[in-house]
Amino acid sequence: MRSGDNDFQGRHGHQTEHMASPQPDRETRMIGYLKDPAIPVKRRWLTAVPLCMATLAALAATPVHAEGVKLSETGSTLLYPLFNTWVAAYTKAHPDVQISVGATGSESGIQQAIAGKVLIGASDAYMSDSDVMQHPQVLNIPLAIAAQTVNYNVPGLNAAHLKLDGPVLAGIYTGAIREWDAAPIAALNPGVSLPHQAIVPIHRAEGSGDTFVFTQYLSFSEPSWENDKGYGTTIEWPAVPGSMTATGNAGMVQAIQSTPYSIGYVGVSFSDGIAAAKLGTVALKNGAGEFVMPTKETITAGAASLGPRTPPDERLSLVFAPASGSYPLVNYEYAVVSTKQPDAATAAAVRSFLSWSIVPSETNEAYLNSVHFIPLPPHTWELSQAQIQSIK
Structure with missing residues (x-):
């Protein structure tokens, strides 16, 4: 599926005045406080925590069926890993x-939520414009900010943090660049002794949000990829001799580890597995022309430079941000949820769980840190809360 209806300008440049839906008094006070420019951001969040907890207590007190809710x-x-x-x-x-x-892949999460087979579809990708038009009752609610890493297995160089950019990665995945010592790779890594070995590109077998983010990076940084393959x-992956597929992030880590001279893309929540497998992690070229590693600081910078543009429906790409110091493979992690739930008790339970998952607190930040995610910034948190409260 090529997401041509979600182009770079549409998702990076979509900036709309936020018109918040009417909300309960607690949310109104909390959101007004978080938006007050006269109050430092950190103080806003710290002081807002009691209000957040009061909101969650109110949600939790909503009556449910005696037998509970599933x-x-x-x-x-x-x-x-975070949902667990x-x-x-x-x-x-x-x-x-x-x-x-x-764990069925983002595409499955979106489709099953649309079809009503599950109440919450988890996705690294937002719904396409065509899906939104066909299913206007389905929301895309950011819960956190994540990233993808590009990893490789080149014996002797896995600790070197090879430098790559979008055009070179596009060349690898089209087959235009076939060996590790090819001139375009050598030009980005002067002084590194690269092996004359065939590159084994690995991509996901199933519909994946990681593929969505990775191919956005290729599309936004290499026009030929955007015009031919898109994101x-x-x-439709190019047929490259020796290329492989893997299912899930765990499968991707395992495939790279077991295949010398391979390269692939992995969700940041599997960073511990990447480290255990002793794989190399690429320093990627960002929109400012810098080669950066995925760290909490660079991921935060990537989100901060584009996050304020987040529209009310919260479908926005954070990939290939132009800011200095930003990591280029950053994304919102979405809960895809219908506004129309089977009954009031289920709707209340969904609202309560989603609100609890994004409440700013030290405990929730620890949960995010455990998978190398970062919390939503105030503007996006406000929009997510407004969407959550529309679930009935």
């Missing part, structure tokens, strides 16, 4: 709520 989630393998952590903590505090989780959770 929620279902599936989708992103990048979000899967969230669900364990949330259901411990809310024993009347049961939540099932799955999406699924694309």
